[in-house]
Amino acid sequence: MAETHFAPFQPPSRILLGPGPSGVSARVLSALAAPTIGHLDPQFLKLMDETQQMLRAVFRTGNRLTLAVSGTGSAGMEACVVNLIEPGDRMLVCVNGVFGGRMADVAARAGAVVRKLERPFGEVFSAAEIEAAIAEFKPKVTGIVHAETSTGALQPVPEISRVVHAGGSMLLLDCVTSLAGLPVEIDEWEVDAAYSGTQKCLSCPPGLSPVTFSDRAVAAMDARKTKVASWYLDMSMVRNYWSQQSRAYHHTAPINMNYGLHAALCEVLEEVLPKRFARHLRNHLALRAGVEALGLEYAVAEACRLPVLNAVKIPAGVNDQAVRAQLLGEYGIEIGAGLGPMAGKTWRVGLMGVSSSPTNVLVFLAALESCLNAQGGECRAGAGVAAANASYVASAKS
Amino acid sequence: MAETHFAPFQPPSRILLGPGPSGVSARVLSALAAPTIGHLDPQFLKLMDETQQMLRAVFRTGNRLTLAVSGTGSAGMEACVVNLIEPGDRMLVCVNGVFGGRMADVAARAGAVVRKLERPFGEVFSAAEIEAAIAEFKPKVTGIVHAETSTGALQPVPEISRVVHAGGSMLLLDCVTSLAGLPVEIDEWEVDAAYSGTQKCLSCPPGLSPVTFSDRAVAAMDARKTKVASWYLDMSMVRNYWSQQSRAYHHTAPINMNYGLHAALCEVLEEVLPKRFARHLRNHLALRAGVEALGLEYAVAEACRLPVLNAVKIPAGVNDQAVRAQLLGEYGIEIGAGLGPMAGKTWRVGLMGVSSSPTNVLVFLAALESCLNAQGGECRAGAGVAAANASYVASAKS
Numbered sequence: 167m168a169e170t171h172f173a174p175f176q177p178p179s180r181i182l183l184g185p186g187p188s189g190v191s192a193r194v195l196s197a198l199a200a201p202t203i204g205h206l207d208p209q210f211l212k213l214m215d216e217t218q219q220m221l222r223a224v225f226r227t228g229n230r231l232t233l234a235v236s237g238t239g240s241a242g243m244e245a246c247v248v249n250l251i252e253p254g255d256r257m258l259v260c261v262n263g264v265f266g267g268r269m270a271d272v273a274a275r276a277g278a279v280v281r282k283l284e285r286p287f288g289e290v291f292s293a294a295e296i297e298a299a300i301a302e303f304k305p306k307v308t309g310i311v312h313a314e315t316s317t318g319a320l321q322p323v324p325e326i327s328r329v330v331h332a333g334g335s336m337l338l339l340d341c342v343t344s345l346a347g348l349p350v351e352i353d354e355w356e357v358d359a360a361y362s363g364t365q366k367c368l369s370c371p372p373g374l375s376p377v378t379f380s381d382r383a384v385a386a387m388d389a390r391k392t393k394v395a396s397w398y399l400d401m402s403m404v405r406n407y408w409s410q411q412s413r414a415y416h417h418t419a420p421i422n423m424n425y426g427l428h429a430a431l432c433e434v435l436e437e438v439l440p441k442r443f444a445r446h447l448r449n450h451l452a453l454r455a456g457v458e459a460l461g462l463e464y465a466v467a468e469a470c471r472l473p474v475l476n477a478v479k480i481p482a483g484v485n486d487q488a489v490r491a492q493l494l495g496e497y498g499i500e501i502g503a504g505l506g507p508m509a510g511k512t513w514r515v516g517l518m519g520v521s522s523s524p525t526n527v528l529v530f531l532a533a534l535e536s537c538l539n540a541q542g543g544e545c546r547a548g549a550g551v552a553a554a555n556a557s558y559v560a561s562a563k564s
Numbered sequence: 565m566a567e568t569h570f571a572p573f574q575p576p577s578r579i580l581l582g583p584g585p586s587g588v589s590a591r592v593l594s595a596l597a598a599p600t601i602g603h604l605d606p607q608f609l610k611l612m613d614e615t616q617q618m619l620r621a622v623f624r625t626g627n628r629l630t631l632a633v634s635g636t637g638s639a640g641m642e643a644c645v646v647n648l649i650e651p652g653d654r655m656l657v658c659v660n661g662v663f664g665g666r667m668a669d670v671a672a673r674a675g676a677v678v679r680k681l682e683r684p685f686g687e688v689f690s691a692a693e694i695e696a697a698i699a700e701f702k703p704k705v706t707g708i709v710h711a712e713t714s715t716g717a718l719q720p721v722p723e724i725s726r727v728v729h730a731g732g733s734m735l736l737l738d739c740v741t742s743l744a745g746l747p748v749e750i751d752e753w754e755v756d757a758a759y760s761g762t763q764k765c766l767s768c769p770p771g772l773s774p775v776t777f778s779d780r781a782v783a784a785m786d787a788r789k790t791k792v793a794s795w796y797l798d799m800s801m802v803r804n805y806w807s808q809q810s811r812a813y814h815h816t817a818p819i820n821m822n823y824g825l826h827a828a829l830c831e832v833l834e835e836v837l838p839k840r841f842a843r844h845l846r847n848h849l850a851l852r853a854g855v856e857a858l859g860l861e862y863a864v865a866e867a868c869r870l871p872v873l874n875a876v877k878i879p880a881g882v883n884d885q886a887v888r889a890q891l892l893g894e895y896g897i898e899i900g901a902g903l904g905p906m907a908g909k910t911w912r913v914g915l916m917g918v919s920s921s922p923t924n925v926l927v928f929l930a931a932l933e934s935c936l937n938a939q940g941g942e943c944r945a946g947a948g949v950a951a952a953n954a955s956y957v958a959s960a961k962s
Contacts, residue, residue: 170621199597223568240815272795373818397670417638420771
């Protein structure tokens with residue numbers, strides 16, 4: 167019979183610089199460990215109310231229907247799609263990375279007639295091409311990824327939102343990797359539905375997915391003729407549990423994960439969003455100066471480069487796996503491998519939430535230099551660290 | 565603008581005697597607060613392997629496909645249904661409470677042709693009536709609830725499993741409230757698919773759902789002609805992430821929740837299952853002696869009464885809400901309200917996992933006496949506590 171008695175799990179010390187999960191503060195970790203209370207306890211309902219208010223502030227929206235889905239980011243994606251789509255509805259999905267591809271898959275499973283508008287991994291879409299596709303296809307919903315975690319590309323949204331609405335479509339935005347790390351303006355951009363994850367720039371462990379729906383989206387959901395395919399993610403019921411008026415039991419919320427999200431949102435809003443975005447940008451610029459000084463190139467054009475997730479090309483002759491293994495084994499540093507067509511060709515270095523710090527940038531550059539030289543590289547001693555430090559000095563002056 | 569700055573959440577002190585979540589030990593709570601690591605970190609993959617082995621031990625199965633779904637118990641229910649059912653498949657659902665009803669709803673959304681076999685809330689099914697329904701309806705899957713959390717009824721399984729298989733159907737069992745609190749024998753009973761929740765007798769916070777699938781169920785899933793309706797819950801992909809061979813990324817697992825489940829499973833198996841079941845039974849018998857001494861009656865016949873969830877009738881003239889509010893407000897004790905047709909007529913007193921203790925039984929009986937007397941009751945002073953103590957003495961002798 168297999169062994170069934172194990173020692174208590176002791177996680178190793180890690181610096182999380184991958185595409186998520188990001189590092190989690192001691193405050194958020196200790197919030198997770200507070201005693202569990204009931205999902206209908208008045209004190210827990212108060213926590214849900216406060217969480218909704220803070221989520222609205224972070225999404226920059228007044229949307230009533232704003233809450234945390236009881237699953238990870240992909241559950242949030244599925245929640246948005248299955249509530250907006252009825253079998254036979256048309257959905258246009260913009261695919262320039264793994265997560266756009268996932269959205270198209272989710273939409274097809276929900277019974278949508280899906281059209282994919284594709285761009286190579288690492289590129290972004292123009293409003294003009296989306297406008298043309300909408301004019302031809304006339305989709306009910308247009309889905310696009312704000313920050314493609316698989317490629318490190320940042321998709322500009324405002325102009326696209328204009329053409330989506332002018333074409334009579336609703337806009338669904340994937341904010342998994344952008345929320346709380348760079349500007350996301352749900353109301354100003356007139357986004358109809360958006361989802362995120364807790365384990366990226368919110369710096370909370372994975373397990374919940376913040377979502378928000380505009381009044382237009384809610385009206386579309388209220389006008390459905392068919393039941394939502396997923397019982398678990400059916401917003402017509404989930405929203406009653408989150409509603410101050412009803413509080414109808416739906417499922418047992420992940421209590422302690424919600425403690426963690428509440429604490430993480432407090433931290434985000436105490437830092438104040440513009441300052442948080444500036445911190446992410448400052449550390450990105452220092453990392454960029456450092457990796458370029460070590461001879462690496464970015465995989466994404468400067469104009470659409472994500473500040474929170476740096477996709478850099480693996481230099482010729484360098485063993486992807488060996489470098490990542492050395493970073494993890496010797497320095498406890500996790501970075502991400504490439505995904506899809508970028509597998510083996512890029513590394514993904516995340517600087518999200520708590521993980522976005524000068525300390526992490528400097529130690530990563532120092533460790534990377536050593537790993538590259540172990541692969542026969544000829545990095546000048548300290549070149550990455552020196553360039554990053556110079557970047558910080560320049561940032562402080564500007 | 566709405567307030568967006570809140571004080572850190574401090575949960576009140578609670579004794580959780582409702583239908584779940586149950587109390588959580590200090591060991592499990594502190595496991596939740598260990599630093600987050602990556603979902604592809606070799607150390608996290610090791611934790612997943614150990615978790616699978618422990619889940620198999622608790623489910624009493626050798627099923628390879630045994631893992632924790634990244635959502636609460638209802639997500640586990642949906643995972644089982646949507647993976648086994650293709651549109652047009654027939655599913656027989658035995659409904660004698662809220663959760664049987666939920667399973668029927670989930671199955672219909674998955675495109676099943678659903679037949680409900682119904683019994684009044686609080687009763688259980690005979691093998692004969694299920695055999696007859698299967699002979700007539702010929703369902704691909706037959707779903708039934710082992711421990712109906714909404715009514716406190718315990719469904720005997722072995723004979724039903726025999727007729728289900730003799731009729732050419734697969735058996736799906738809801739073990740949300742039974743697993744780790746009373747005998748669940750997946751292999752011996754030849755159950756084809758089962759799901760549970762972490763927040764009941766496993767005494768872990770809500771957020772994950774253990775599931776297990778027999779080889780027959782896996783073969784049926786492998787023979788599907790259509791994609792699973794839910795991307796998030798599609799076992800053909802989820803199982804690759806949990807497989808030692810593949811480890812293909814699917815979604816970001818809820819890392820810290822999995823820390824908690826690992827610790828909770830360690831506790832369950834260190835106690836040893838038969839001893840754990842005996843503890844649950846002993847505390848149930850003491851509670852029963854106590855509430856009967858206070859003049860209350862059970863809502864479920866003795867032959868099919870759940871030891872872990874006691875549904876008792878609210879005496880005539882007693883205000884349901886007032887008693888529960890007093891229990892919570894004065895004593896920090898949470899019990900559950902009735903659900904569905906039992907709302908306002910029963911209380912549900914859970915003694916699950918860590919919450920199943922003599923201390924909790926005694927303090928609950930003492931507090932309940934006071935609350936009932938506040939409602940004009942005439943409980944003899946200390947009658948409940950005395951009866952419970954006598955029950956413990958009798959248990960110790962037997």
